[in-house]
Amino acid sequence: MPYTLSSFTRTASLMLMAGVLCLQPAQAALVKIGVFSPEGFATGMQRWQPSADYLGQQIPGHRFQVLPYQNLGELEDDARRGKFDFVLTHPASFVQLEQQTGLIRLLTRRQRDGARQYAHAAVVIFTRADNRSIQEPADLARTPFVTTTAQDYSSWQLVRLEMERLGQDLEHALSGIKFAGHSEAVLDAVMRGEYPAGAMAARDFDRFLNQGRISLPAVKILEASETPGFPFRYTGRLYPQWPLGVLPDTPVELRQAVEQSLLTLPEGHAALEAGHYAGWQPADNYHAVRPLLSKSLSRHVVERQLNVANLWLEQHRQSLLITLVLTLLVWLGVRLFSPPQRPSRS
Structure with a gap:
């Protein structure tokens, strides 16, 4: 077949289009x-x-x-x-x-x-310096307590870890927990005497010290610790x-x-x-x-599995009932209409 000008033009066009497509970046x-x-x-x-x-x-x-x-x-x-x-x-x-x-x-x-710079997190559990009934975290038993939020890792979550480390059962250790929302509210609640003890992130406590909002003679950090390379005072130990x-x-x-x-x-x-x-x-x-x-975690997994099971039963309740009824009808039909068995001859 002769290679005409039109076929050459068509081939060249296809090659050009292919080249353009190759130059275009693929969709990210x-x-x-x-x-x-x-x-x-x-x-x-x-x-x-x-x-x-x-x-x-x-x-x-x-x-x-x-x-x-x-x-x-x-x-x-x-x-x-x-x-x-x-x-x-x-x-x-x-x-x-x-x-x-x-x-x-x-x-x-x-x-x-x-x-x-630092790569750890820590909490400060503190009271007023004139509170003589609380000297260490173990003294928090049956004590009203104030912190930021339940999801705050550097505050309440680390309090839970510290209490766990000390063998304290949180469900019975504290008589009441107030989530104040932010560190300023925690500081005010403790320093005004509304709560005997509270907790916040170590970085926030250090910021209040630098701002002059509080002074070390006025407060008491429970189980106070300092570690080279970590710039803040804190309670207990460091966490990632x-x-x-x-x-x-x-x-x-x-x-x-x-x-x-x-x-x-x-x-x-x-x-x-x-x-x-x-x-x-x-x-x-x-x-x-x-x-x-x-x-x-175990409780969460069990609760989640129960919720999934309940949701599945709710979604399929009607079909399950229909299946059960049809199964019963078939069983009754077999029982009622099947011929009686003849006694075997010996």
């Missing part, structure tokens, strides 16, 4: 990062989307999207449903998801306070900072690329400024957080 794969954001959706986006954009710049062919959750339960439910590739949440939440979904710890976030976790179904290559990109995030980068953090380091050991969750 969407990577979702679930983030616990107690401050709300808008603040979560402002803090963490710049870090996600940095990852998109470092890892070709991928677009990273932050999904902030103010409700911790909703974040954990969606993580169990596999709606994310990565999850950034506080350690108490992480160890639950670790056991329930196989979440893998990838990195630990480093915090900053001015020029100081927030981890970045990865769901087990996330490709290993993507996991490694994210890890390497965040470990080499340049100091002073805009993502660090927006997120108010210092950077990342290899994942810490979160074993110290797990003992607190063993009982509550």
